[in-house]
Amino acid sequence: MEEHLPTSWTSLLIEEALLPYENGRKIRQGWSPQCERFPSESNDDWGVLKTSAIQDGKFVEEENKHLPSNLEPREHLEVKPGDILMTCAGPRARCGVTCLVTSTRPRLLISGKMYQLRCDNSVIVSEFLESFLREWNTKKLIDKMKTGISDSGLNLTHGRFSTLEIPLPPLNEQRRIVAKIEELFSEIDAGVESLKTARARLGVYRQSLLKQAFEGKLTEKWRAQNPDKLEPAEQLLARIRSEREARYQQQLTDWQTAVEEWEAGGKEGKKPTKPRKLKEVENITDEELGVLPELPGEWAWTHPDLLAAYEPYALGIGPFGSNLKVTDYTTEGVPLVFIKNITRNNFGLEPRFVSQEKAAELKAHSAKPLDLLITKMGDPPGDCAIYPEHRPEAIITADCLKFRVLQGYCDRSFYCSFINSVLCRKQLGLITRGVAQKKISVERFKSTAVPLCSLPEQKEIVRILEEQFTAIEQNEAEIDAALQRAEALRQSILKKAFSGQLVPQDPNDEPASVLLERIRAEREAAEAELKAKKTVAKKATKKQARKKA
Structure with a gap:
């Protein structure tokens, strides 16, 4: 990866960009207890997030299940603002979906089908990492990491995901990239919102047409111009009921003839089945x-x-x-x-x-x-x-x-x-x-x-609806194409962002490699200090034990 990056950039494995949890792990997986079917809506009650709470770039806290009161919550799995959540199990399209939690109500727990990541902000900006995980090329890399025998149920294992390599710009450049992405995405979002509103209006218009059609308002003028084609519905209903009865009587006659022939033939084979009368319609x-x-x-x-x-x-x-x-x-x-x-x-x-x-x-x-x-x-x-x-x-x-x-x-x-x-x-x-x-x-x-x-009026309504729906569908197709172009533009922006082409490099920025070396040295020193303290404490414990003995 590094040969394609600006000289002030470097790369690192994802775990190097994350803070460790209490158990030392940097990628935390949740818990999937047997929950109630309804969501937890009160800040006083615990809930377990469903995978649908994680949408691409959006956290939906309402998508949770109420934790029964007889189960003790695992409070260390609570979601906090600044967390990055990723689905790690489910259908192919839903496994590997990522969002940054910018705000959340308390007492929501991650489930066993998702990962919780907490960025080391001295190394990487949370918004930068979230955007990288949402970029198409990254998604393709993650998709290759998934395991399973069917697209309907895949898993993203910790071992495979931890091999993901991240491009790392200087911290100040990360902030500039995030600001630029937010600026450009804000403009795209405004356009997308307008397109979605227009599409929703087409749906409302479609239903309005249907309502007018089946209340007889679309063909009001047609009826006035074609009185000879209007057989009253009451007359149609009477004909239908009459035909139903006549058909049944004919079936009875045919059945009686068949029974007589069966009896005359020595009752060989199965006796003809009596026709069942259609149920009377109220x-x-x-x-x-x-x-x-x-x-x-x-x-x-x-x-x-x-x-x-x-x-x-x-x-x-x-x-x-x-x-x-x-x-x-x-x-x-x-x-x-x-x-x-x-x-x-x-x-x-x-x-x-x-x-x-x-x-x-x-x-x-x-x-x-x-x-x-x-x-x-x-x-x-x-x-x-x-x-x-x-x-x-x-x-x-x-x-x-x-x-x-x-x-x-x-x-x-x-x-x-x-x-x-x-x-x-x-x-x-x-x-x-x-x-x-x-x-x-x-x-x-x-x-x-x-x-x-009347059947002619039904056909006229169908003709009008098909004509109008064709125009609606053309508009919907144009809107869908525009929405696809908007998504492609987002991905183009992200691609430029993670190849160093979105914002200019500043020679005054501390190179990412220098930053990373210093942080690694600080981590090693902190680990050595902690190890030394544990050794001293262990020796003191042994010495005290010998004195007691």
């Missing part, structure tokens, strides 16, 4: 209507199971663990759908499969192309995506819900957008994160109210 009550938005006269609220296809399991969840285990997974066969596929709208992501035989056993949980798939677990649940037309039939897993809408009456994109809207999420009780429930059952979903209008 009308929306006056009480429910009282809390729902008012709809145009041609629209109506109904329950989703009335708009499900006329077939068993058109609305249902994935199999429970007793029916589908991890041991059933194969490398080929019928694909499985997980929460991550729905939330990312990527059904080819990290595919897993089950055998054709297992899929046949789980036929009731199959997802066909163009089915609506919904997350019933997550933070928050209720995300909806359309299973792509080009994908093969799949099996949904236990945390997913399937909604196969009724063709001829329902536009899939219309109902997918509605499920993703605030209007639906409010009904599911998912609008307040951390307070409301975090799980959707089939019955819970069936209890929601969904709007019904």
Whole structure:
């Protein structure tokens, strides 16, 4: 490293820049007791930090778990202002994340999945070391130090981390570098904050569009111009109920014919199964209507199971663990759908499969192309995506819900957008994160109210939304690109900082090598003095023991 540094710089191993703790170690790891699920919010109560308390360059003290009163706190593990914290276990992206604690409430302990570092300020400035640990090239070095068999669970061991080499400028230059980084980052932060605000406003605008769409306000003018395309919803509902009953009666007739043929054939084979009548769907009550938005006269609220296809399991969840285990997974066969596929709208992501035989056993949980798939677990649940037309039939897993809408009456994109809207999420009780429930059952979903209008109007709403969402997505992409450029600029600044190119060198600064030699000599002298004192004390103890004897 040193041949690429300015002449007044040197390098050292990370432990040489740190103060020792009471046990002589310079890199301290925490403690992971069995804590309460809720955080410690009072300065009088002890809490143990979660790894989520450590964000890149940011300490979040609220991310902790309450230490039970029956456990004695390990007070030597308490976090103090000036500490540098680093995660040392977890998924690849979360192992090795660093932040400087500039301020903190008392009585917070580090956990066993993080390191606590305290800088020797006679050698290195804390902000300088934190910035170095956050620089991309440093992160790459640390990433190579991690051990583990899977990216989902890695460890950064003390032995490996202690080999990290740090570039060391003179102390005064470190201070100048830190001041320059803070100045430049402050300008970037202001721009990033504006970009994030703009992106948040796009999200609000998206939900505003959805709200207007499903209250009939987006197509108000369209309805006035196309009265011939408006079949009243009450008429649509009556037709649906009539068709459901007619289909069941036809199934009964077909079944009776099949039974007669089976009996005439000497009752060979299995007796034909009697068709199951679809459960009657209740009308929306006056009480429910009282809390729902008012709809145009041609629209109506109904329950989703009335708009499900006329077939068993058109609305249902994935199999429970007793029916589908991890041991059933194969490398080929019928694909499985997980929460991550729905939330990312990527059904080819990290595919897993089950055998054709297992899929046949789980036929009731199959997802066909163009089915609506919904997350019933997550933070928050209720995300909806359309299973792509080009994908093969799949099996949904236990945390997913399937909604196969009724063709001829329902536009899939219309109902997918509605499920993703605030209007639906409010009904599911998912609008307040951390307070409301975090799980959707089939019955819970069936209890929601969904709007019904004529199919041509549904398609017009989808057209308008797609047009508007395309513009929103383009703006979001531009903002995301600007945010990436801002992060790249930060890293460019850090790279210059740790190669001596960010601020000019001052010939009057004491070279870092001279500083380090003096401090090493002082440490050696202090250690020798301490050793001598221990030797004298030991001799005195032995002499006293001989006198007593």
